[in-house]
Amino acid sequence: MTSAQGTVGRDMELASIRAFLDSAGGRLTALLIEGEVGIGKSSLWRETVRAAEERGHRVLACQPTENEAGIGFAGLIDLLGSWVDESAAELPEPQRRALDAALMRTSSDAAVRQGAVAVAVLGVLRTLARSAPTTVAIDDPQWLDMPTRQALGFALRRLDAEPVAVVVTRRRDRLADELIEGLPVTRLAVPPMSLGATYQLVHARLGVTLARPALVRVYETSGGNPFFSLELARAWIDRGGVADVGHLPVPERLGDLLRRRLEDLPDGTRRVLLIAAAMAAPSVQELQEACDRPVERDLARAETAGVVDSSDGIVRFSHPLMAATVYGAATAAERRMLHRELAGAVRDPEERARHLALTSPEPDEALAEALEDAATRVARRGATDVAATYAQRALDFTPPGDRGASFRRATAAGVHAMAAGDRARARALFERAVADAPAGPGRAEALRWLAELSTPLGQGIALCDRALQDAGTDQAVASRIHRTRGAISYFLGDVPAAEHHAGLGVELAEGSGDDQALGMALAELAHWTYCGGGGVRRDLFERAIALDGSAGASSPRSHLAKVVMDNDEHDEARSLLTLLLDETMETGDLYSASTHRFHLAELDVWAGDWIAAIEHAEESLQLRQHLDRPGAPLYVEAMARACLGDVDEARNLAEAGLVEALRAEDVVFRMQNLHVLGFVELSLGNHEAARAFLGEATDLMRPRWNREFGDCHMVPDEIEALVALGDLARAEDLAGWMDEVARATHRPWTVATGARSRALVQAARNDLDEADATLERALAAHERLPMALELGRTLLTRGIVQRRMRRRAVARETLEQALALFEGRGATLWAERARSEIARIGVRSAAQVDLTPVERRMAALVAQGCTNQEIAASLSVSRKTVEANLSRSYRKLGVRSRAELVARLSVQREPTSTSSAPNG
Template sequence: MSSAQSTVGRDSELALIGAFLERAGGGLTALLIEGEVGIGKSWLWRESVRAAEERGYRVLACQPTESEAGVGFAGLIDLLSSWVDDDPTDLPEPQRRALDAALMRRSTEAPVGQGAVAVALFSVLRLLARAAPTIVAIDDPHWLDVPTRQALGFALRRLEAEPIAVIITRRKDWRADALLEHVPVTRLAVSPLSLGATYQLVHARLGVTLARPALVRVHETSRGNPFFSLELARTWIDRGGVADVGHLPVPERLGDLLPRRLEDLPERTRRVLLLTAAMAGPSVGQLQEAMGRPVEHDVARAETAGVIDSSDGTVRFTHPLMAATVYDAATAAQRRMVHRELADVVQDPEERARHLSLSSLEPDEALAAALDDASARVARRGATDVAATFAERALEFTPLGEHDATFRRAMAAGVYALAAGDRSRARALFERAVADAPPGPGRAGALRWLAELSTPLGHGLALCDRALLDAGTDAAVASRIHRTKGAIAYFLGDVPAAEHHAGLGVELAERSGDDQALGMAIAELAHWTFCGGGGVRRDLFERAVALDGSAGASSPRSHLAKVVMDNDGHDEAREFLTLLLDETMETGDLYAASTHLFHLAELDVWAAEWLGAIRHARESLQLRQHLDQSGAPLYAEAMARACLGDVDEARSLAEAGLVEARRAEDVVFCMQNLHVLGFVELSLGNHEAARALLGEATDLMRPRWNREFGDCHMVPDEIEALVALGELARAEDLVGWMDEVARATQRAWTVATGARSRALVQAARNDLDGADASLERALTAHERLPMPLELGRTLLIRGIVQRRMKRRAVARETLGRALALFEGCGATLWAGRARSEIARLGVRSTAQVDLTPVERRIAALVAQGCTNGEIGAALSLSRKTVEANLSRSYRKLGVRSRAELVARMSVPRESTSTPGATRA
């Protein structure tokens, strides 16, 4: 239909589209065209694409269909079809290789990760947008294949500044599209046509003039829906054009109109339409080959009936409902026959496999073998979700009694499902493999996979024991099982057991001759040795990295970075992790990248860069969003928010993490989430609650993980709560333990916090001189420890001790230094405690009238007219935290309203300084 004929009643929608395109180009933005079926979304989408091209945008467009939803990267191929002839030359080689495989531009035997394609798409979109403003236009994204959807979602989350606009359509009964989750959206709700517009539409499209009674009946029945208005009018015409409203044929349901129109077409034409519905955008030539006879007459007849359109060389239905109606109208046997015929004529192996998978209900080894081949092919292209589907269908078609084939296909499908992030699906497939496998190394491998996926973790140990019995003398399989058992033991809190099994893993890997497996086994042994108090074994790590220099989540370099980090080598660890992150993002190993981001978030927490920690934690969570493993990033964000004083959000995150950790029997994350909750209570001065939470965490750690604290920092916090409650016996016992570990490891953190803890006990027993000496030793250790919050807490305690020693001037200076550190990093609750201690000296500190950096940022946003909700979103703070900071700012500045605050902030003030406010 012509543009002039179609603009009937759509002036307001077209105006909104024009306005959107005029202002797009300054950064990532989106237009969401939404409405009910048949309302005209697709036409408005096409008009948007046309208008964008007229304005000079580069347009990447695709219109996925239901038949294409199971084709790996079908949507991506459509989107980037124009880019194929305009290939940027500066795409990194790993990304170019991944994209070439996904787009089927060249075959590859080396497997490509789905994440690598996502990273490559991100790079391509950024390159194209920098050359020209770009539109990504998708009609019916509901039918996008999963690999394309995941890759596009990854890219859009990172394209904030580039001049890219996204235009998509959405039916009202579909959920808000996740592609736009982090994109500013302009919504275009497509409204029904008026009575007059319906009249013009029918006249323009069908060349008839409805009498008013018939027109009113059409409009009321269709509720102004243009698609159904035309269908009703066609029905009226087909029944002889009786104008009497009483004779206008109106079905009980509007959906009944489409089958009626198809019934009027000849059988051979309906056969062509069924083939079209079963194929992914066929050409007339492909339909002719499938039918084995000329089809031009049937295509023309269907076009005249308004069912299909072949004007661009591809035969497509005029509306998705048409395709669904044609396909659903056929019997199950007819559909299977069509897919069997298509499997014999299509050239692409993956499309042939899809048709084969839909062509039979009976076991068929030849069909299963073809699906095997297709799953391997699509996996090499990075579409692991589709590969898992093909592999599962191959499993379904495997004849009964073929146990070897059943086992092999169940294992392949499980590995693909796991690569796609579907852990529950993978677990079920590995269980199927175990059930069909005889005893031996093969079943041992399946049991090991199940052990890695087991919940609770204790069940994984039992599975490993079963696997070891099956592994027999196969050193490679047994080595991997021992390594898995060691990792599970670590998360269960049994470090000696982790060391033991890692050592066995090394011995067996040396016998197997697999250098990469040996490198990973040695790195794990070095890691668990550190956790057991054996220090940083650089010799082991150097050997491991020489054998395997990869950047994966479990690679030797990753283990080394974590150990260096836990041994207080923060700067070295940050360099390691940043490099590993860059490498894994370039190659598309998104799970590894998320692991490196999590460790960077931990480093940020310790360095008091808490907003950075939140950003890193959220990015880590985004990268693993298709996995059911969110605990680690959420824990890091929870601790950052606890340090910032955002207690409600910290509690919420940590409580959720604790529930999940208890369900999994994950002792490490139980300890860490208990630590967050206990630290929140300690920061608030709720010592009884803090002692209970922190004591539980310590009791989980101490029995078998007692020679190195690593990243488990809860013990000094528990000691502080115990001293506040007067429970000195347990406090002294824990201090003795910390002293013992500090002497053995000489770690700065253990020495500093252990000496501070001893000072607390000494001060509680009125040994103030001893406490002061212990605090002096702590401060010396702090010089090697880039952890401002820990330093501030040590200074706070020393200031209190000095006040009790009647050294008021020195105490004032020490407490001032503590306050400056707390305010400098935004530790609001601890800053409040420091101010209270300064107030007890009876001397007003000039720091009291200065705003903290967080308070200044909030005040500046208030001056810009931001609401509390907008301020919280900008600074990653809860609304309650924003309100609390504003209240403190009001008190400090002597104002009572936002208006007075803005006025006060606009008046230049002389700078003030706090004694000892320089960063220690």
């Protein structure tokens, strides 16, 4: 049976494809066509493309080959070439410029970021999908070049509601393709063909009718594989068409069949095919120029033999296996020589570089220069992976005696490798650069790069010290080295050293004449000064931003956002970070965007919006997965999950982050992950385990920076665990430290949590009146602190103290406020603790018992005269949530208005006890 466009015996598969396309109009979805080699995946892929076009889809199609895998954005040119004019006009200028460069529509000396291309691709897909369903179809995506793969993967992961269908093929023995990872996938397994379909296929494609004995032998030997069946049938035809089963030639390996078909072609034709296999989908004209003679007759012979198809002017092999067989028939030496010949014949500099990269790397300065130039060109287009490869090969071709060229090329290759996220390769290249360079500023800069790449971080200190000796009188280089040393010192936990080297960096930058470097040095000095207890140096930040207003992760604005965030100025921090995120996403600075998202995740954790925090953290990790260590996003997602009571996942993430932090000697993220693990145990009431984790974190912090807590929030948690265990001596000591820092900084977080910690110690010593008064001061500080969980914990502590003072009604109200906060945020473990404390007080009247804790808290705020909007702001919920809860309260209490509700509550209010006698 014959299906559309000559597809034989695949009616069920074609029906599945049509059903997929008919259901794929409203959201992002994927179709995976998988099966063994030669089973007909490409034929079904082409039918999918045809069917999508019939349905009015915009189809972005690409059939990459192995030879194209090393050409930067080759796949993207195929996918977007015919659509970019229609879709790119709406893109921001940085993205439009990046896309034009990637697609080789324009040339420019200004480099573009690979991330900018990725963001542009996302914009193009969204623009196309707004006007019509869009299908992205890739046959055999394993051969996509890495820049295209990364850009397309970035875009697909961020689509959701857009009507985009992704269609890919895959050999059954291949791993799942990351392009469709996480997408809703429809799998279409392509089974062997039936005997009847095999008969139809051979008849339709080869124009012959096999007698049944021969047909059965072909079918059984091929296992129903259409490609194998056609090759076997061709072999039968070539041997005279003898139908007797005993005479059917059936080699054990398909490669033997393919090679035999090639052996029947003239030597000249095989040479033309070898050159075509070494090129990346050449046109007939390009192939003729490479062969330096007419090739039409050779192509005609090859087409008759079913080896290639050049009907549209592009020479394509009938199957990837055929191209691989042609290329593999040549020896390695013959292939290297061929690529060297092609490098001299092709016109495009990047195509020439690809061939040079596949030749034997014999010292040749001219070839090294060609590869060096190609690396620069490719880097300007944003294809950093390919640029790193070409730069590495340029270094390999460099004559051994030219140390200056070797140093320059090793350094350039290292920079490209860093941009591509290949830290291991970059480290090796900078080590080679250092070995080839004489003492001086150049070697100092290479040593500084090595310091930034050092793992563990402690190695970076020694490298910076070596670099400073080489820098000599070059103030610009020395300034950068001091700044790097300062940043490493910070992550090692040595804030005084960070502040010292940042100050030296500023002094040297002042004399260098580099405004941007001076701006960054000033911002780093302001940041480390804050961590050392020096407060928010707005004067330094204002000067730094005036010199450098960029939006990168290390820019002055980014440092300011982090400092005001740590200083509890959350609204300003959120505004800054949101703006920085928008700017870096627009320009494609994905690493910086990941940093800004990470800090937004921290803000969300503190604000109690833990679902948003998880989303920010996961996106931050996605953005930096090829670029940097994942420790930061792991820690903040772990804390969000810990707050939600998802203790198993929180532990897993924090333990993974801790392993990474220990490997890198990163003290900051070691403390943060220890804090998460300790907070989990504290939330569960496992105070001994909590003390172990939290005590280790505190002991890492206290000797290094002890005048400001910044984002290190573990000390109040350790004090709570210590009090529960009866270790009042250490608890008193840490509470005294918090008191001292609070008096010096006046930060709301330090004042509020420090007072709560002090009150815990006072209550443990049975000084309940002092504890209650201290908690009153803590709650006053909480009014300036938008941290819902911390407020809930302070209310919980005060409710316990009030219960012990036998102020039962007040204690209940305080505990119910805490419970409302915990429940409203989803803090399940802390909500359970609040319920347990409420249960210890006793029960209310029947009418009050009917109300949930959240409803009772809202009713109490109504009684205080608060509007719905004020109640929503107080409890950090939406106005609709307030209205819904009050409506339920009215029904339960049998009232119709706010006035009746207040009157009912005043009748039921319990008398307040003034007794302050302790009651353990």
